[in-house]
Structure formats: structure tokens, C-alpha cells
Amino acid sequence: MKTKFKKEKLTKKEWREAVTILRHECPPHYPVKARRVKVPDDIYGDTDLKELKNGKRFFMIRVSQELSKAETLEVLVHEWAHAISWTSGHGRIRDHGAEWGLAYASAYRAIYQVD
Ligand SMILES: [Zn+2]
Secondary structure (H helix, E strand, O other), X not given: OOOOOOOOOOOHHHHHHHHHHHHHHOOOXXXXXXXXXXXXXXXXXXXXXXXXXXXXXXXXXXXXXXXXXXXXXXXXXXXXXXXXXXXXXXXXXXXXXXXHHHHHHHHHXXXXXXX
């Protein structure tokens, strides 16, 4: 989706706050690194389970740096839900089933403070 209007971006501070809230309230099985970067045109973001040479694992969440404030938070919540629902080390799954849905709900509540 492209828009010709200049979009308000999430500030660095707001981004850090959102990631900190998610780390505290919805900690996935492995640590998470979340970055706003350039991503391929056909995606808004993605999540990967990475492994270091020492065997330590972490999730890498990438969110497109082109997105507006609202879109950035939506994609972060969406991708964070993947990290929460991937509790075993089974690599990359593009699944939006029930387990992901529950994870999405908890990440959504953490960010949007819905009771
Ligand atoms: Zn997804």
C-alpha cells in the first residue's frame, strides 16, 4: 500500500518503549532483537529464529522503516506474536493459526492497553 501523503513516523523513543513493554509483558521463549530496516517491497516485516555459533538463539524481528506510526505498531505486534508462539526451535513458520492468534491478543493488549 502506497500513499502520496507524508506519514507520521514512530519516534525512536516510542519504538524503544513499545519493544520494552513487549519484552516485559510478553516475553518470548528466546530474546528478541527488533529493528526498523529496509525490507523487501512485498512485506511489511518478518520474524526469524537465529542461532549464534555458541548455540544461543534469538528472534530477529524486522519492521519496514517506511511505515507510518500506526502501521509500525501493527506490524511490530503481528511479528511479536510470531515470536511468542514459536516456543520450540522449529525455525520459520508463516502461520496465523489459533496459537498465533492468542499471542497476537496478548501483544495487542500490551501495546494498546486494552483490558
Ligand atoms: Zn505473520
